[in-house]
Amino acid sequence: MKRKVVSAILLALLALSACAGCGSKSNSIIESSNTNSTDKSIISSVVSTESSKQENSKEISKVESHAESSKPEVSKIEKKITSIKLNNSDNVKVYDDECKYDYISLKGSGYNNYTNEVKFISTNPKVATVETYGNKGYKDRVYYKVKAVSAGITTIYAQTKNGELKTDKVTFTVKSKAEESRLVEESRLAEESKRAEESRLAEESKLAEESRKSEESRLLESSKNANTTNTRGNGNNFNTYDNEEQQNTTQYVLNTSTKKIHRSHCRFVKKIAPQNYSTTSDLQSALAQGYKECKKCF
Ligand SMILES: [Zn+2]
Numbered sequence: 662m663k664r665k666v667v668s669a670i671l672l673a674l675l676a677l678s679a680c681a682g683c684g685s686k687s688n689s690i691i692e693s694s695n696t697n698s699t700d701k702s703i704i705s706s707v708v709s710t711e712s713s714k715q716e717n718s719k720e721i722s723k724v725e726s727h728a729e730s731s732k733p734e735v736s737k738i739e740k741k742i743t744s745i746k747l748n749n750s751d752n753v754k755v756y757d758d759e760c761k762y763d764y765i766s767l768k769g770s771g772y773n774n775y776t777n778e779v780k781f782i783s784t785n786p787k788v789a790t791v792e793t794y795g796n797k798g799y800k801d802r803v804y805y806k807v808k809a810v811s812a813g814i815t816t817i818y819a820q821t822k823n824g825e826l827k828t829d830k831v832t833f834t835v836k837s838k839a840e841e842s843r844l845v846e847e848s849r850l851a852e853e854s855k856r857a858e859e860s861r862l863a864e865e866s867k868l869a870e871e872s873r874k875s876e877e878s879r880l881l882e883s884s885k886n887a888n889t890t891n892t893r894g895n896g897n898n899f900n901t902y903d904n905e906e907q908q909n910t911t912q913y914v915l916n917t918s919t920k921k922i923h924r925s926h927c928r929f930v931k932k933i934a935p936q937n938y939s940t941t942s943d944l945q946s947a948l949a950q951g952y953k954e955c956k957k958c959f
Pocket of ligand 1: 923957958959
């Protein structure tokens with residue numbers, strides 16, 4: 662059995678080299694050898710035909726008759742592709758280092774495998790190239806591989822070798838990964854710079870608000886100070902006034918005209934002319950300025 666297999670393989674190889682010599686297409690064992698199928702599949706096909714010796718010799722005679730034939734017109738009449746259809750006709754988008762696999766479906770007569778009967782075309786190979794990728798065991802399919810090269814748009818389609826039948830065209834858009842990441846980076850930087858500007862403005866406005874508040878409180882403070890220190894009297898209008906509100910203080914009361922210091926409850930306090938009225942919490946300082954304690958209330 663093993664020996665038979667080996668001899669069958671040898672026969673197949675012989676047939677292959679004969680076909681390669683004549684350069685024409687075939688539809689027998691040779692064709693499956695010519696495809697991208699693996700050696701394993703050749704062997705299995707040979708093994709399956711080998712199981713029946715009759716069938717095996719039939720295949721061999723087929724090969725022989727083909728190898729001897731010098732009239733390709735005959736096979737042209739026998740073999741005919743009647744339809745060729747692209748599986749996916751959508752707009753395909755990929756990045757510049759990606760590959761995309763897909764297949765076309767074919768119908769016809771006289772073919773076991775269409776792999777060598779069609780060619781794939783990329784109208785702009787600088788954007789993407791396309792190549793046949795075998796039939797992966799499907800009788801009526803031919804797989805192809807599109808390899809993206811650089812950013813741009815190309816059109817992919819397949820046609821029969823004589824150009825009679827063509828598939829739909831697929832627009833194939835290649836996007837540059839570098840360009841895309843550059844755009845992402847640009848937009849990230851723009852966002853960052855926008856945030857920085859926003860936070861700068863917020864900080865500025867916060868500082869302005871703080872400065873406004875501090876100025877307000879400074880003015881308020883100085884106006885308070887003005888109330889306590891700017892009251893300078895210049896006349897003694899004792900007994901002219903009877904202002905009890907002047908007693909509503911917890912501080913010492915000064916008569917800036919008489920240079921007397923009173924406690925707030927002192928009855929003289931309400932008699933002090935408003936322009937001579939002042940208060941202080943610092944008794945020692947008042948004494949140092951020459952004020953004397955009132956004899957009535959101290
Ligand atoms: Zn007094």
